[in-house]
Amino acid sequence: MILFPSDLTMKDTIFSAPIEKLGDFTFDESVAEVFPDMIQRSIPGYSNIITAIGMLAERFVTPNSNVYDLGCSRGAATLSARRHIQQPNVKIIGIDNSQPMVERCRQHIAAYHSDIPVDILCDDIRQVEIKNASMVILNFTLQFLPPEDRVALLTKIYQGLNPNGVLVLSEKFRFEDTAIDELLIDLHHQFKRANGYSELEVSQKRTALENVMRTDSIDSHKVRLKNVGFSHVELWFQCFNFGSMVAIK
Numbered sequence: 001m002i003l004f005p006s007d008l009t010m011k012d013t014i015f016s017a018p019i020e021k022l023g024d025f026t027f028d029e030s031v032a033e034v035f036p037d038m039i040q041r042s043i044p045g046y047s048n049i050i051t052a053i054g055m056l057a058e059r060f061v062t063p064n065s066n067v068y069d070l071g072c073s074r075g076a077a078t079l080s081a082r083r084h085i086q087q088p089n090v091k092i093i094g095i096d097n098s099q100p101m102v103e104r105c106r107q108h109i110a111a112y113h114s115d116i117p118v119d120i121l122c123d124d125i126r127q128v129e130i131k132n133a134s135m136v137i138l139n140f141t142l143q144f145l146p147p148e149d150r151v152a153l154l155t156k157i158y159q160g161l162n163p164n165g166v167l168v169l170s171e172k173f174r175f176e177d178t179a180i181d182e183l184l185i186d187l188h189h190q191f192k193r194a195n196g197y198s199e200l201e202v203s204q205k206r207t208a209l210e211n212v213m214r215t216d217s218i219d220s221h222k223v224r225l226k227n228v229g230f231s232h233v234e235l236w237f238q239c240f241n242f243g244s245m246v247a248i249k
Contacts, residue, residue, distance in 0.1 A: 052236070052237065055084065057081035057135055068135070076139075081135065082114050095121045097124050137168045138168065142169060147216075151227075162249070173238075187240045233245065
């Protein structure tokens with residue numbers, strides 16, 4: 001994961017004290033401020049995924065094309081992709097609907113020199129046109145969309161990708177086998193406790209996420225991506241109930 005000096009001191013303590021009225025999780029100012037720490041301590045394998053996004057960008061991004069980072073948050077995936085792109089006349093478009101995230105993302109992008117232009121937009125990814133894309137990144141974003149909107153977004157992505165273009169889709173998964181699902185949830189919570197989160201923090205964050213993050217099974221993702229039109233779909237990384245998939249047009 002790409003860390004910045006200012007990030008290292010911003011520890012996530014949002015759910016450390018009892019919250020009387022626990023509302024739904026939102027990507028507001030308080031979350032944006034501590035997001036790198038929150039992600040690093042909450043998502044197993046996150047840094048591996050960010051590194052691999054750069055490797056995939058090096059392999060799949062073509063000259064005179066666009067790269068889209070949908071739900072770009074503070075720009076870790078965008079920066080990883082940009083560092084590895086070797087082709088000329090490539091533009092990266094990062095989109096997030098959280099203004100605090102967008103502001104920090106722009107600052108982070110500006111801190112690193114590159115000849116590859118990056119536009120960071122505050123917008124709804126469901127409303128943004130995807131065109132002439134050689135790569136699209138959905139890094140833990142799709143799970144926050146209403147389930148009924150997911151096929152339409154994936155269809156738009158597929159249509160906007162050039163032949164042999166790649167979609168990187170990282171998500172938290174649920175499992176049809178209840179015993180496996182409960183085991184992987186428990187191992188994930190153990191991972192978070194090992195990273196310094198208390199039982200209260202784990203419990204309160206889980207409650208806050210219940211209504212806003214609706215996870216799918218790996219098989220559901222694969223079937224949906226195939227139905228949209230992708231020729232090649234596979235899970236390339238998994239740690240507990242988190243993972244990442246590639247889909248090639």
